[in-house]
Amino acid sequence: VIETGTPAKSTLTTCAYCGVGCSFRAETQGDKVVRMVPAKSGKANDGHSCVKGRFAWGYVTAKDRITKPMIRAKITDPWREVSWDEAFNYAASEFKRLQATYGRDSIGGITSSRCTNEETFLMQKLIRAGFGNNNVDTCARVCHSPTGYGLKTTFGTSAGTQDFRSVEKADVVLLIGANPTDAHPVFGSRLKKRLRAGARLIVADPRRIDLVRTPHIEAAYHLPLKPGTNVALLNALAHVIVTEGLAKEDYVRERCEWQDFEIWARFVAQDINSPEASEKMTGVPASDVREAARLYATGGNGAIYYGLGVTEHSQGSTTVMAMANLAMATGNIGRDGAGVNPLRGQNNVQGSCDMGSFPHEFSGYRHVSDDATREMFEHLWGVELSAEPGLRIPNMLDEAVGGRFKGLYIQGEDIAQSDPNTKHVTNGLRNMECVIIQDLFLNETAKYAHVFFPGSSFLEKDGTFTNAERRISRVRKVTPSLSGLTDGDITIRFAKALGYEMTYDHPSQIMDEIAALTPTFAGVSYARLDELGSVQWPCNEAAPEGTPIMHIDRFVRGKGKFMVTEYIPTDEKTGPRFPLLLTTGRILSQYNVGVQTSRSHNNVWHSEDRLEIHPFDAEERGIRDGDLVALQSRSGDVSLRALITERVQPGVVYTTFHHAKSGVNVITTDYSDWATNCPEYKVTAVQVQRTNRY
Ligand code: SF4
DSSP: OOOOSOOSEEEEEEOSSSTTOOEEEEEEETTEEEEEEEOTTOTTTTTOOOHHHHHTTGGGGOTTOOOSOEEOSSTTSOOEEOOHHHHHHHHHHHHHHHHHHHOGGGEEEEEOTTSOHHHHHHHHHIIIIIISSOOEEEGGGGTTHHHHHHHHHHTSSSSOSSOGGGGGGOSEEEEESOOHHHHSHHHHHHHHHHHHTTOEEEEEOSBOOGGGEETTEEOSEEEOOOTTOHHHHHHHHHHHHHHTTOSOHHHHHHHBOHHHHHHHHHHHHSGGGSHHHHHHHHOOOHHHHHHHHHHHHHSSSEEEEEOHHHHSSTTHHHHHHHHHHHHHHTTOSSSTTOOEEEOOSSTTHHHHHHTTOSTTEETTTEETTOHHHHHHHHHHHTSOOOOSOOOOHHHHHHHHHTTOOOEEEEESOOHHHHSSSHHHHHHHHHHOSEEEEEESSOOSGGGGOSEEEEOOOGGGOOEEEEOTTSEEEEEOOOSOOTTSSOHHHHHHHHHHHHTOOOOOSSHHHHHHHHHHHOGGGTTOOHHHHHHHSEEESOOBTTBTTOOSSOOSSSBTTBSBOOOOOOOOOOSOOOOSSSOEEEEEEOOTTOOTTSTTGGGSGGGGTOOSOEEEEOHHHHHHTTOOTTOEEEEEOSSOEEEEEEEEOTTBOTTEEEEEOOOTTTOGGGSOOSOBOTTTOOBOTTOEEEEEEEOSOO
16 A cells, blocks of 8 residues: 655645544655655644545545546536636636626535635635625535534534543543544544543443443443434433532532523423433433433543534534533533533534634624624725625525525535435536536536536645644645646636636735634734644634633633523434434544545445444344345435444444445435534434345
8 A cells, every 4th residue: 555665755734534633744756645654743643643544645646536627508518628717717707697697696605624724715705705795605514513503602612622632631531422433533542542541431322332342441331322312311411410419500600601500400400301201212221321420520520522423413503502511510611631522524624614614604703794893804805795694505505496596616515425315405406507616526516517626635735724623734735736726726716707806825825814804813824833833723812822722711702601402302203114213424444425535545444335233123124234225214215235233223223424326315304403504414214125226
């Protein structure tokens, strides 16, 4: 896998896969990368790495990578290679036509969490200033938007509270809806080290993930809840803490809104939230819930880590707030070893949110309706900006199906494969008159596109990524861009063709603009990053070295806010036709929908998605291990091979979503988080039957 030889050059950069954000040295001979070596200086990884960052970079030079711009008038026409100028002029004339015909709000764009902070900032600037609307959204819509909503409401900022190193001081770890040994492996190793040293672990997950029992580690409690019942479980933990007098009232009085606490405490103390009542909803034994709650509240530093098993639910935002309530009630916030921390999926999903990718917020999470903020941007950008929040991705698609939304510029996002209810997505795309895709490959979404801008990989650009612990790290150009332009260059040239000029000599100047407009980034510059190696925001006059732990003396919003978190069951119900619940996750060697990892050597470890099914459910259906099975839901059906295992409980099936062939999002539902529209990927009622049809 690794070519040997003395590298002519070694360039320090950052992994472009998960939200751990490991530092690597890219070793090159000429313009060819020969290997990626984890960097000891990397504060997120301390010289460690996983099989994705280390080995899965071959996609950059994959044979099917597109390096020439292409256009076509209709999606049934063949693609035609054109010059960059022709592509920009065609795309710009189409977008201008659409706005002239259908109105200013008929077009929009989606930023990419695979691109740098600087490129994302440019993209939302183009949309707000160039398109003249706020129709910008990000893939965080389908993953961690509830984190943004929930943590901002309770603590005042849309980000995790701790640095990764903080886990080394945790005494009790409550891990909810996350599987770090597969999805965030380098953080997973750090966590394992702490657990081997004696920290106690509570796992709340429908599936028996590795950390429940692995050599030298055994979780104190595994709470195998029924998919979709996170809030009922968390309310039951809170019930025990409040009714047994385990809440740290002195802390709450000093640091939080006391009246809100009292309302919340009365709510969770109700019988409906008792562990016994919760058992009927979650399936988790009440005695385990009681003991887990006591351990979290009294076991020393309590740290919560969570993943998409929390956010991708119809009550995703409620679940995030329920975790924040627990941390505040027990005083587990604002110090080393405690906190509430999302394990972010993509390398720069934190950054893409920070940079103003949401339709209602400028960079730094400031609402577009705030006059003072808007005037600051207007002054620097030389345009009048809309004070109206724009459309979210699902709303863009709804409007497209309704014939009112006509043009979409998508940077590095494959919504036809990664978003829920594929039929609705493709119907929306089909109804648009100009879809622009900027990507490395002709992905599924490109089937509905009229313009293809060939994008650039992380090895071909300068910029920064921000990981799940708010750490801003440099991405450095290792090889020239195969298409001749970086993603940032493309956005700038497209903006110019539309008549909106953005002029920068180097991405460092974009960061300077971000710093000038974003208080939490005020102290960030490339010179500062070179000096410190990396820095965690907020980085400004008050915190020139950055902020590893947030909310130490006060919450960002002032006092912490408790929120009443009533459990409302999902509308996705099992029944005679669809008696099982499907939930999904990742595997170590693959990444998301597999665009990159499937074009790398990692395929030798995992070349197809399998359906995990409990022996009872398999036997009932006459399914043997390895059989091809049809997985049917109310939205559609797919086929994949069965893997019979007790990792899943009876009544629950599980699969990964890395390979286009299985296309699991075809069968997910339309339900989404009430606050953010984040899709409910993690709960789908299904039936499983043997089949012989792929
Ligand atoms: Fe890359 Fe994440 Fe693996 Fe680190 S843990 S090497 S960031 S995929």
